[in-house]
Amino acid sequence: MAGEFQELVKAVQEGEQERVRELINKALNDKVAPLDIIEKALRPAMEEVGEKFETLEIFLPEMMMAADAMSVGVELLKPHMSGTGAASNQGRIVLGTVQGDVHRIGKDIVRIMLEGAGFEVFDAGHDVPDDTFVSKIRETKPTILGMSSLMTTTMQNIPRVIQALESEGLRKSVKVIVGGAPVLPDWAKEVGADDYGENAVQAVSISKKLAR
Amino acid sequence: MISFWDVVKRSEQGEKISEDVFNRRVGKESAEVIKKYDIKYNPEEVVSSDDKLADRLFDAAVEFFLKVGVYCTDTGRVMKFDKKELFDALEAAPSQVTWGAGRDERVQKARQAEDSRPPFCNFTLVGTPYSEETFLQAAMSAAKEPLADCFSAGSLAHTLGGVEVRSGSPMEVEAGIWDVGKRREAAQRAGYPGKGMYTMVSAAERADAMIAAAYPGFGALPRDGMLHGAIAEMKVDYDRMKKVPFLLRTTYMIGGLYGPLMGGYAGGPEGTSMVLVAHHFLGRLVFRTEYSCCFPIEIHHTCNTTRRMLWLVSTSHQALSRNTHLLHFSNTFIAAGPCTDFACYELINFGVASAVSGADLSPSAVARNRHPERCTGMEGRICAEAAHAASRMGMTRKDANQLVKKILPKYEDQIGKPPLGKTISECYDMERVEPTQEYLDLYEKIKKEVSSYGLKYPSFPRG
Numbered sequence: 001m002a003g004e005f006q007e008l009v010k011a012v013q014e015g016e017q018e019r020v021r022e023l024i025n026k027a028l029n030d031k032v033a034p035l036d037i038i039e040k041a042l043r044p045a046m047e048e049v050g051e052k053f054e055t056l057e058i059f060l061p062e063m064m065m066a067a068d069a070m071s072v073g074v075e076l077l078k079p080h081m082s083g084t085g086a087a088s089n090q091g092r093i094v095l096g097t098v099q100g101d102v103h104r105i106g107k108d109i110v111r112i113m114l115e116g117a118g119f120e121v122f123d124a125g126h127d128v129p130d131d132t133f134v135s136k137i138r139e140t141k142p143t144i145l146g147m148s149s150l151m152t153t154t155m156q157n158i159p160r161v162i163q164a165l166e167s168e169g170l171r172k173s174v175k176v177i178v179g180g181a182p183v184l185p186d187w188a189k190e191v192g193a194d195d196y197g198e199n200a201v202q203a204v205s206i207s208k209k210l211a212r
Numbered sequence: 213m214i215s216f217w218d219v220v221k222r223s224e225q226g227e228k229i230s231e232d233v234f235n236r237r238v239g240k241e242s243a244e245v246i247k248k249y250d251i252k253y254n255p256e257e258v259v260s261s262d263d264k265l266a267d268r269l270f271d272a273a274v275e276f277f278l279k280v281g282v283y284c285t286d287t288g289r290v291m292k293f294d295k296k297e298l299f300d301a302l303e304a305a306p307s308q309v310t311w312g313a314g315r316d317e318r319v320q321k322a323r324q325a326e327d328s329r330p331p332f333c334n335f336t337l338v339g340t341p342y343s344e345e346t347f348l349q350a351a352m353s354a355a356k357e358p359l360a361d362c363f364s365a366g367s368l369a370h371t372l373g374g375v376e377v378r379s380g381s382p383m384e385v386e387a388g389i390w391d392v393g394k395r396r397e398a399a400q401r402a403g404y405p406g407k408g409m410y411t412m413v414s415a416a417e418r419a420d421a422m423i424a425a426a427y428p429g430f431g432a433l434p435r436d437g438m439l440h441g442a443i444a445e446m447k448v449d450y451d452r453m454k455k456v457p458f459l460l461r462t463t464y465m466i467g468g469l470y471g472p473l474m475g476g477y478a479g480g481p482e483g484t485s486m487v488l489v490a491h492h493f494l495g496r497l498v499f500r501t502e503y504s505c506c507f508p509i510e511i512h513h514t515c516n517t518t519r520r521m522l523w524l525v526s527t528s529h530q531a532l533s534r535n536t537h538l539l540h541f542s543n544t545f546i547a548a549g550p551c552t553d554f555a556c557y558e559l560i561n562f563g564v565a566s567a568v569s570g571a572d573l574s575p576s577a578v579a580r581n582r583h584p585e586r587c588t589g590m591e592g593r594i595c596a597e598a599a600h601a602a603s604r605m606g607m608t609r610k611d612a613n614q615l616v617k618k619i620l621p622k623y624e625d626q627i628g629k630p631p632l633g634k635t636i637s638e639c640y641d642m643e644r645v646e647p648t649q650e651y652l653d654l655y656e657k658i659k660k661e662v663s664s665y666g667l668k669y670p671s672f673p674r675g
Contacts, residue, residue, distance in 0.1 A: 060476045061239030061240070099380070153378060183584070
């Protein structure tokens, strides 16, 4: 089976959606366990893509193509895994850029990498009002909330959301991680975040740690 | 030239697609034109001297721009332009502008690669947060530098008079008005009351607050500038476009602010260099820009002094200088903090690479532009003096490449772990607003070393 897994890894990394579909269907016909396909092919493929992006051996378009190919694979496997929750067994995350901030590329990269690492991500978007974060938390019950800000005039909205979660009695149910250009580790701690990620790679590693 | 209102119409009537589809289109078309025009990054030619490459890069950017267009995030529509509209807009751009007033008036003229005229220099503390207490002195540290043809200040951190400054709140308007006043006060106290402001306000992000701050009584001079940022990559929104009808009725200058991420939607150094050139087309057509600030940054290290970034800076500015008469500033983003050897090397490399490539210069975002109070006028001096030196000695791009490659090994392996350096209060005498002897000595030591590599520093005026 190792050879087929290797082929699937390659197909994901090269963004070959049709090839991914073909190889997964073949593996399912051969009675390979869906969880094995995820754990031994899809996830390692995306982990390697993440590592290559970290060292800039590849760039965002290639990473997006690989993520799309992985999604095709996960969608194919989902019906075979109902009830196990294994398709996204790392945990659930709500992500967004805070109100007033229209920047989104950093948040988008974090989303792609978290999905690749096996998290189920609800992207609340950019310029997200405090209430929307609160209602998303209530609706999706995530393990983690990730917020970012790229400006000194919007980063104050991060503690405002944290306070809103406290007022609504939701703070204890969710870990809060923060990031973005002006956001620094000491400030993150000061405003009551659980952790801080300097970049997308760190966002994935702290999410894994907090989701344990 | 196409009217602004025709552009607005296109933002309401163009093809409707999702932002995600547009992002993917940027990546796909970027990869295609880079291949078609044979644009290849060469790590050995960090400062490129290949004129044909610069011209192919420009042609690739034209084809990319005409195919992809500009995405309006408010309407979800793509604004498309034809080749005649694009070239009309480039032709109609000013090839020179006048900044400032009185004896501080300075003229900026379009430059060429290997131009012996030094770059026009804007000293800026862009984006670095300062408290209300240090904001003025920090701005003075930039305004008082003799090589600063115009200047800008930092960003106000969090509060004004104890009240939080939050985008969209009434305090944003208040902070914007305070900001422009402090900038002008900084110029006055530094002894250059008429020095031009490259961007008159940072505390106001939204159009309403920026427009409020631009009321002449608050501190702006008639030819001060206001920047419009494109949302990376190739996107705009109505909040930015709203400033245009206001500015077209004023004497203020209209600037474009372009910061594509190397490693982002446009791909690697080749695609990002091409997209940076294409952003100038966006700026001319959508914002009607008269000058631009280019700050491409590397996606993980948030700087533009790595080998790939210097290549990107050099090729994009050469493409613009050889094929347009646009006024384009190259904005330094360094990884290290003030008063470190590391920062000096980054600043010198960036200044030299930009100057010989035909760019004007806008130093500096320091310490990855994220650490409070870690940026001073001294970093501007280090960068601008290197740029002046290279231009005034008639340095060729080939020689610049050798110099830059000699300096690169001093920091490139450590770019992920740069020293944080000192805050302005730690490396400046804050009463006199002058660098400490420690900082001056450090710079003299590095200057001596770099001189031995072939960069001939002329004598510069002080104070």
